[in-house]
Amino acid sequence: MTQRPTLSSRPETRAASRRELGWALGVLCLTEIVSWGVLYYAFPVLAADITVDTGWSTATITAAFSAGLVVSALVGIPVGRLMQQHGPRWLMTGGSVLAVASVLVIAVAPTLPVFFAAWLLAGVALSCVLYAPAFAAVTVWFGPRRVPALTAITLVAGFASTVFAPLTAALDQHLSWRATYLVLAVVLAVLTVPTHWLGLRPTWPNTERAAPAASTRLLDDPDDRPVRPVEFWVLAAAFTVNTVCLYATVINLVPLLHERGYSTTSAAWVLGLGGVGQVLGRLAYAPLVRRSGLTTRTVLVFGGAALTTGVFAILPGPYAALIVVALVAGNARGLATLLSATAVSDRWGTARFARLNGVFNAPMMLATAVSPFIGAWLAGPLGGYPEAFAVLAVLGVVAVGLATMTAPGSKLR
Numbered sequence: 001m002t003q004r005p006t007l008s009s010r011p012e013t014r015a016a017s018r019r020e021l022g023w024a025l026g027v028l029c030l031t032e033i034v035s036w037g038v039l040y041y042a043f044p045v046l047a048a049d050i051t052v053d054t055g056w057s058t059a060t061i062t063a064a065f066s067a068g069l070v071v072s073a074l075v076g077i078p079v080g081r082l083m084q085q086h087g088p089r090w091l092m093t094g095g096s097v098l099a100v101a102s103v104l105v106i107a108v109a110p111t112l113p114v115f116f117a118a119w120l121l122a123g124v125a126l127s128c129v130l131y132a133p134a135f136a137a138v139t140v141w142f143g144p145r146r147v148p149a150l151t152a153i154t155l156v157a158g159f160a161s162t163v164f165a166p167l168t169a170a171l172d173q174h175l176s177w178r179a180t181y182l183v184l185a186v187v188l189a190v191l192t193v194p195t196h197w198l199g200l201r202p203t204w205p206n207t208e209r210a211a212p213a214a215s216t217r218l219l220d221d222p223d224d225r226p227v228r229p230v231e232f233w234v235l236a237a238a239f240t241v242n243t244v245c246l247y248a249t250v251i252n253l254v255p256l257l258h259e260r261g262y263s264t265t266s267a268a269w270v271l272g273l274g275g276v277g278q279v280l281g282r283l284a285y286a287p288l289v290r291r292s293g294l295t296t297r298t299v300l301v302f303g304g305a306a307l308t309t310g311v312f313a314i315l316p317g318p319y320a321a322l323i324v325v326a327l328v329a330g331n332a333r334g335l336a337t338l339l340s341a342t343a344v345s346d347r348w349g350t351a352r353f354a355r356l357n358g359v360f361n362a363p364m365m366l367a368t369a370v371s372p373f374i375g376a377w378l379a380g381p382l383g384g385y386p387e388a389f390a391v392l393a394v395l396g397v398v399a400v401g402l403a404t405m406t407a408p409g410s411k412l413r
Contacts, residue, residue: 020202021141025149027199028134031096031192032157035129037164038184039099039122045168049177056112064112064119066369071123072130073365079127080136080358087204088137089197095128096192100185107181129192131157132361135341136354141202143350147286150341154282158334161275227348227356231406235347236360238402239340242302243367244374245396246333249309249389250274252375253326256385260316270322274330281334288335294346295407299400301339304332306396313389340364 043065051058083091102122109115127133134153142149171180250271257267288297308329315321344357378388 017202024141024199024202025138025152027195028138028153029156031092031129031195032131032134032153033160033163034188034191035096035099036157036160037167038103038188039126039129041161041164042168042181042184045165046172046177046180049172053177054112054115056115060112061115062372064116066372067116068119068123068126069369070366071120072126073362073369075124075127076132076362076365077358079133080355080361083133083136083354083358084352087200088133089200089204091128092133092137092200093193093196095125095133096188096196099125099129100189100193103181103185103188107178107185129196131337131341132357132365133354136357137200139341139345139350139353139357140205146345146350147289147338147342150338151282151285154334154337154341155279158275158279158282227352232356232360234402235343235406236363238298238302238399238406239343239360240363240367241395241402242305242336242399243340243364244371245309245392245399246305246336247368247371248375248392249305249312249329250333251372252379252385252388253312255376255379256312256389257322259385262319266319270319270326273323274326274333277327277330278334278337279330280327281331281336282338283334284331285335285338295403297335298339298343298403301332301335302396302400302403304328305336306393306400308332309389309396310393313386313393 047058047061050056050061054061079091099122102118102125105118105121106115109118131154135150138149138153139146168180168184171183175183253271253274254267257270262270288300292300308325311325312322312329315325340361344360345353348356375385375388375392378391379385382388382391
């Protein structure tokens with residue numbers, strides 16, 4: 001006869017819970033690398049073939065892709081509320097189904113309006129399957145142990161381009177871009193839909209009701225601290241401006257180096273080695289948390305982004321020095337990913353995280369969507385990419401200033 005759990009059996013219950021959480025974390029690591037790979041990194045690999053086959057301009061199809069990112073940012077707000085109430089299992093499984101459907105429509109789109117509509121649909125799916133819901137799930141489930149779990153997800157997902165860019169290119173060599181997307185849709189369906197449904201099973205607490213009661217409050221969360229709108233939005237503005245600095249820089253780094261006479265291969269190596277720095281930055285985040293305060297590490301990471309962008313603006317070479325700067329810049333990007341993932345929970349706890357983070361993340365997603373165009377747009381009237389990078393560095397300094405305004409003891413708090 002099976003005995004009901006008692007106080008003496010609670011260690012075994014906790015062990016089972018840890019196994020369940022470990023399985024859920026493994027599922028999210030897998031589904032994030034696949035979702036990012038198919039829904040984000042496949043497009044730049046296939047863009048040239050799409051243009052040649054359809055006659056649609058590169059600017060036009062890139063606009064469709066960016067429109068999907070904008071939709072993702074806007075839909076992320078209600079998705080955060082749904083996540084808060086119902087948890088990740090239904091949301092991320094449904095998002096995966098929608099993602100598969102959108103990729104299938106992209107693959108068979110007969111006209112440009114249908115292609116645009118497919119990417120708008122993909123934007124809704126992106127809001128349900130990429131970092132924001134995954135981070136919310138891990139933050140609520142793991143509580144005070146969230147940083148190692150978040151680090152694991154971002155480390156694995158950081159290899160999405162490493163895996164899926166060459167895989168997409170290999171498929172494209174033997175198939176059309178449409179057939180390649182069809183194959184990727186099958187990969188997405190097989191590796192994300194059933195795994196989200198079967199793996200995201202840990203109990204989802206009713207965190208909104210739990211927050212006021214001290215006896216049910218999640219461990220070491222500052223859930224009793226009120227969310228002051230001015231502080232929240234100044235912090236969101238700081239992270240959004242920093243996002244523009246980071247991603248406009250990385251997207252426009254190759255054109256900058258071209259303008260200075262470097263070959264495409266040489267420029268690509270500088271960009272690629274920045275990805276190595278990004279992984280190293282994510283590994284360094286947990287030690288940084290242990291050794292620095294919240295505002296201090298925010299200022300350090302934002303300052304690193306501003307500094308490296310400014311150095312790119314004024315440093316034409318030598319090539320080895322540019323590689324070093326790219327590694328440091330990548331380090332700042334890697335740290336910034338985890339910094340943004342923990343910005344809300346570190347200040348206001350995990351009880352309201354899914355809802356608050358949906359709002360907090362929306363302007364950053366918008367910034368990510370428009371950043372590819374900002375560098376090129378600045379380079380035109382300013383006379384070149386070095387001048388554009390100088391302006392981006394100034395934006396990075398603005399982000400640092402905004403972050404310091406939310407420090408303990410500031411008037412905003």
